[in-house]
Amino acid sequence: MTTPIGPVILFDDEFHMYVLTDQAFAEAWWEIPDEYTCGFDALARPLRMTGEPHQVHLELTGEEPNEAELRRMVASHYQRFLRRQVPPEATDLSEFVAALPREGM
Structure with missing residues (x-):
């Protein structure tokens, strides 16, 4: 299987969204795998x-993209936590991902 393409978009167990530069940064930044719910790469x-705690690893579950689910999860994050903001409206996936707020920048 291939390596995830950054940025990676991760959701914790409370469905907060984290947009992290790449797989290596995400694996160093994320502390406890039990707090992870789901995630996507830039595609x-x-x-x-x-x-284990402080030794997490991200991997693709397959090559098939699920853009609709990524957009749904992002919209849900905005509705819950960023109520005064709207999610990116770009129709192109790469522009949509590029417009997401990133951690550590």
Whole structure:
């Protein structure tokens, strides 16, 4: 299987969204795999997280993108936590992902 393409978009167990530069940054930044719910790479391919606390690993679950689910999860995050803002409206996936707020920048 190939490597996830950054940025990676991760959602925790409370469905907060984190947009992290790439797989290596995400694996160093994320502390506990039990707090992970779901994630996607920049091509909207689903990710899974495995490992132990402070030693997490991200991997693709397949090559098939799920852009609709990524957009749904992002919209849900905005509705819950960023009520005064609207999610990116770009129809192109790469522009949509590029417009997401990133951690550590």
